[in-house]
Amino acid sequence: MTTYILRRLIQTVGLLFILSVILFTLVNAAPGGPITAYAGRRPRPEQVERLKRQFGLDQPLPLQYVYWLVGNDWTKIDTDGDGIQDEPGARKGILRGDFGFSYRTRQPVLDEIAKRLPNTVTLMGITMFVALAIAIPLGIYSAIKQYSLFDFFATTFSFAGQAVPEFWLGLLLIIVFYAWLKNPVTGEPLLPSGGISSLDGGFSLSDRLAHLVLPVLTGTLGWIAWYSRFLRSSLLEILPLNYLKSARARGLTERKVIFKHALSNAMIPIVTLIALDLPYIFTGAVLIESIFAWPGMGRLYYQAAVDRDYPLLLAVLIIGAAFIILCNLVADTLYAYLDPRVRYE
Numbered sequence: 543m544t545t546y547i548l549r550r551l552i553q554t555v556g557l558l559f560i561l562s563v564i565l566f567t568l569v570n571a572a573p574g575g576p577i578t579a580y581a582g583r584r585p586r587p588e589q590v591e592r593l594k595r596q597f598g599l600d601q602p603l604p605l606q607y608v609y610w611l612v613g614n615d616w617t618k619i620d621t622d623g624d625g626i627q628d629e630p631g632a633r634k635g636i637l638r639g640d641f642g643f644s645y646r647t648r649q650p651v652l653d654e655i656a657k658r659l660p661n662t663v664t665l666m667g668i669t670m671f672v673a674l675a676i677a678i679p680l681g682i683y684s685a686i687k688q689y690s691l692f693d694f695f696a697t698t699f700s701f702a703g704q705a706v707p708e709f710w711l712g713l714l715l716i717i718v719f720y721a722w723l724k725n726p727v728t729g730e731p732l733l734p735s736g737g738i739s740s741l742d743g744g745f746s747l748s749d750r751l752a753h754l755v756l757p758v759l760t761g762t763l764g765w766i767a768w769y770s771r772f773l774r775s776s777l778l779e780i781l782p783l784n785y786l787k788s789a790r791a792r793g794l795t796e797r798k799v800i801f802k803h804a805l806s807n808a809m810i811p812i813v814t815l816i817a818l819d820l821p822y823i824f825t826g827a828v829l830i831e832s833i834f835a836w837p838g839m840g841r842l843y844y845q846a847a848v849d850r851d852y853p854l855l856l857a858v859l860i861i862g863a864a865f866i867i868l869c870n871l872v873a874d875t876l877y878a879y880l881d882p883r884v885r886y887e
Contacts, residue, residue, distance in 0.1 A: 543875070543878065547871070547875065550871050550874070551871070554864075554867050554868070554871070557867060558860070558863065558864055558867070561860070561863050562611065562636075562860060563607070565856060565859050565860065565863070566606075566607050566610065566856060567603070567607075569852055569855055569856055569859075570603060570606070570852065572850070574850055575599075575850055576593075576597060576599070576645045576849070576850040576851065576852055577589075577590055577593050577594065577597075577599070597645065598614075609635070610635065610636065610642070610853075610856070611635050611636060611637060612635040612637055612638075613634040613635030613637075613638060613640060614635075636857075636860065639652070641853055641854075641856075641857040642853035642857075643853060644846075644851055644853060644854045645849065645850070645851045645852065645853065645854075646845075646846075646849045646851050646854070651853050651854050651857045652857070654842065654854060655839070655842070655854075655857060655858070655861070657837075658826075658837060658838050658839050658841075658842045659824070659838075659839060661738060661836065661837050661838040661839075662823065662824065662825075662826040662831070662838035662839040662840065663823055663824075664754075665754065665757055665758070665761075665826070665830075665831070665836060665838060666761070666822050666823040666826060666827065666838075667823055668754060668758055669757070669758050669761040669762050669765065670765065670816075670819065670820070670822075670823065672758060672762050673761075673762045673765035673766050673769060674765075674769060674816075676762070676766050676770075677765065677766045677767075677768075677769035677770040677773065678769065678770075678773060678812075680696055680766065680770040681769065681770035681771070681772070681773030681774045681777065682773065682774075682777065682800065682805070683696075684696040684697070684770065684774045685773070685774045685777035685778050685781065686777075686800070688778065696770065696774075697771075697774075699766075699767065700766075700767040700768075700770055700771040701767070702767070703763045703764050703766060703767025703768075704764065704767045704768065704771070706763065706764070708760055708761070708764060708827070708829045708830060708833075709829050709833060711760050711763060712756070712757075712760040712829070712830060712833040712834065713833065715756045715759060715760060716735045716736075716756065716833075716834075719731070719732050719733040719755075719756060720732070720733060720734065720735040733752055733755050733756055734752055734753050734756075735756075735834070736753075736756075736833070736834040736835035736836070737753055737834070737835050737836070738750070738753055738836060738837055739753060740753075756834060757830050757831075757833075757834045757836055760830050760833070760834075761827055761830050765819065768815065769812055769815060772811050772812060772815060773808060773809070773811075773812055776807075776808040776809075776810070776811050776812070777800075777804060777805070777808045779808075780804050780807050780808050781800075781804060785803070786799055786803055786804055789803050806880045807880065809880055810877060810880055813873050813876050813877070813880065814873055816873070817869045817870050817872065817873030818866075818869075818870075820865075820869045821862055821865045821866045821869060824839060824861065824862060824865045825839050825840065825843065825858065825862040825865075826838040826839035826840030826841070826842075826843070827840050828840040828841070828843060828844050831844075832844060839858065842854070842858065843855070843858045846858065
């Protein structure tokens with residue numbers, strides 16, 4: 543197992559390098575560019591030249607990639623266009639933890655990410671926890687009671703949850719819980735329509751939970767339908783197998799047969815799905831955070847794309863890609879613990 547993990551980690555380095563080249567090329571090939579977003583739709587020629595020198599965009603694209611990857615602190619750059627080679631444009635490169643400065647805010651990229659990341663971890667972490675807490679019992683009971691009335695309603699709910707778009711559901715919840723339903727005592731909306739906290743007060747747990755309700759509901763519905771449906775299908779394939787019949791013949795209760803023997807194998811597809819969805823805890827859900835004005839990574843990524851903020855956009859993409867690769871490695875490792883038949887040589 544150790545040899546397999548080390549081999550995968552080495553492969554990850556090569557994969558991230560290839561992804562960095564592709565992402566850097568695609569981002570810089572996008573129409574527009576940061577100069578248009580930074581200086582207006584029709585910047586003057588002298589503005590364009592000054593900003594290109596300041597951002598290092600006057601260099602050939604391969605050289606820009608090298609500076610972005612390994613830094614340019616061994617050189618001096620004319621950052622203000624006065625013909626004097628000075629130091630402020632120097633940076634260490636992402637290999638040494640320097641992702642540069644945001645074009646929009648002129649703050650370090652990692653500082654911008656650090657401000658938004660806790661908000662996304664809170665929102666998406668709670669959403670995934672609630673979804674799994676509901677979906678796993680729902681999928682198990684639906685498989686045990688196949689073709690029952692409960693199974694019928696659970697299947698209908700799953701199809702509806704997968705079919706409803708998140709943006710439509712989010713707007714519908716805002717209309718119902720903010721515009722229609724009112725607090726009978728104060729007459730104010732029952733739940734806030736967006737944001738992370740109220741503007742008229744400091745932090746309070748009740749206020750934060752109230753702002754979490756609608757975004758969590760919006761994200762949870764699709765995940766519940768997704769996980770419960772896969773778990774039901776996986777259990778239905780495993781329950782008739784011979785090794786479970788042997789367990790029943792040895793006198794084990796149905797509860798032990800399902801939870802000790804069947805569920806571990808049935809969870810393998812769910813582990814794969816969780817590994818694919820877990821990066822959302824870092825990257826955030828762009829639609830949900832945009833609809834509910836949640837200041838997280840999803841909105842940060844969207845704003846960086848709109849503003850052509852290359853350093854910030856590339857940082858989110860690269861860190862997100864690394865997180866996806868590591869989550870898949872963790873999922874592959876868990877397979878061996880869930881299913882004794884899986885072995886990595």
